[in-house]
Amino acid sequence: MNMQKEKVLFLEWLRSVCAITVVLDHVAISAIHYYEEGASALDKFIYSGIQHWTHFAVPVFLMISGYLLLDPLKPIDYKKAIGKYAKRMTVVLLTIGTAFTYMEIYFSSKTFCLTDVGNAVYLTLCGKTWDHLWYLYTMIGIYLILPALKPLFQCLSSRGIDTLLAILFCFDSLLPTIAHFSGFSVGVSLPMGSIFLFYFLLGGRLRTLCKPCCINSVIVLLMFLPFILAYFEYMHGKLSLLVLSGYSSPVIVAFAVSVFLFFHKLNMCAKPSQKPIGGGKIMQHISDNSFGIYIFHMLWVNLLYKVFRLNPLDYPLLILVPILVVVFLLSDLTTVVYKKIPVIGKFI
Template sequence: MKLKEIQLPSKQASKQASKQASKQASKQASISYLRIFATMCVVVLHTCSTLGENSKVFSLNHRQLIFFNTSYQIMYWCVPVFLMITGGVLLKKEKCIYTIEWITKYARRTVLALIIFGIPYAGLKIIMQDGSSRSLLDKTVFAVLTDTGFGHLWYLYVLTSIYLIMPILKNFTDKATEEEIKFFLAMLFLLDFCIPQISKVLGINIAIKSQLLYPIFYVLLGQWLLQHKNSFDVKVLVSIACLCIVFIGTVNIVTCNSQSWTQYDSPLIAIFSGTIFLLFVKREWKHTVWLWSVDRLCFGVYLIHPLVIQFSYRFLKITPVNFKLFPIITVVFALVFITLSFVASWIMRQIKFLQKYVL
């Protein structure tokens, strides 16, 4: 009897520990699946935006312009979601990161990426535009410092800045009450998103605005949503996501100034991004053996995919616009770009220095 009485709590403890471990694995898997999906959608975004934002260069007709603009603006949730993942993962209370690590580990990674990838990209852009290599090094270094190289690298500048102020954000989220965090998020949403949107619609410059940049809102929102994900209903979230997609398509059809509604600092994209984030983190995902390996390729895909797209569009002169069934062909192009980018990222990770310090 005594032996059974001793073993029973042990079995219960074992089941509880196993259940806890399963929940933790599911949480990590949800973030990995979200990161992989968002990375793929970033490639789709640039597959379409490269054409939509350069309509004269690629000779887009009105129907093509609406399609490509709508397609890439529907993907605008990707970058905010990356920022929310950063906040959700790094601002957890149980996460302990020393202040110096934000510089020596996190910011160093993004700065090295800017140097290793930003300088060659800027040099390639200068050569293509000027046709000359004189003072190339000076021009490329200046381009990296001023963010006038490849446009997609702007995210690295934002992420570097976020890492440098992370100790302050971490201290705030660790010590602030629930009410204080909710109030701060509400005020950031009002000042960073709602008032600028009203200013655009009315055509006036409302002077009351936030002195903080909107990426801070997304970082803090990711941490808060991850903690309160069970408070949201999946059916409602799906409905909101569908409405956002319909709205983006509608404004592209009825107005020539659709981007005023679909920028990263618009209320629409903030709501859309938060919805996509919740739809992933609420679901119970299974952690497969390949998941983490693919997850680790995502940053490399972000860095290399514009080169693949530009090579096809600018050098080979092959774009979806060349085909009658361009909507279907665009999907094919995107899948090819995604595949090539993941393969290229895997190859780059075979270089030990890049794997350890950059990717």
């Protein structure tokens, strides 16, 4: 999401691809969520398969943030971390997040009541707004520790960083997955750890790569893994396999890293003054608006499904294409318009 003015072309492409992927993810999974009663087993297989495949996008967003913010040439103190980065997320939550929470209250009660505004603010502060805004709460937490975390990160050697990442991966991804299937869990726990911190630090580590790994064949294989998981869920009803499509899943970790390295390998870096070529202007526009698209896309998904009662399951699978296009374009347009609002527009 567009947090920095630094123009690294492969990151711009990554933002654009991930913005589109997140919209597809929520268009598909929301359809199953809202119309689950009428969904066939085949519908659940296809739509859950799409969800599994698209879950790499948010981890990649976190890796992009780590790649940029852990730049040793970019000093970040608490004044900047809180007064700029955390402030941005907080303002968006208290304005747009509160509006979304109020809409949800209205969807439930079907009545307008000004006293519900205070309740909406309270629920937003408690983190009980629309689910996709969890990303903002998570980023605020990362920003709060960033000024202390960054010097420690820079003091570590490459081997030290790799060891730290291996420890975080084991405790936040590998061991919980093993525990889920085997019932065996390790008593040791990390005092401060999360898979999202792992992705953030991993982005910083990948910045130091001189020669990106050759992962062309690996990424092709990994692209099919989520659909294989969905197939087993469909054929055997092993809903426990859903754990393998979560953000902490080793499968999603491998998939997200593969996608990041795939674009990193292209080694396409552009200076701010460099003129975009080919689809560059469109890509740059999407990248610049990726944060707003992420924020607003669920507004249009909810309106289509809850207000206009559009049920994609009543149509062939290809209906997802026009829905994706409509939601994406409306989200982009909403972002463009919102940016023009005085005072608060600049935070998107």
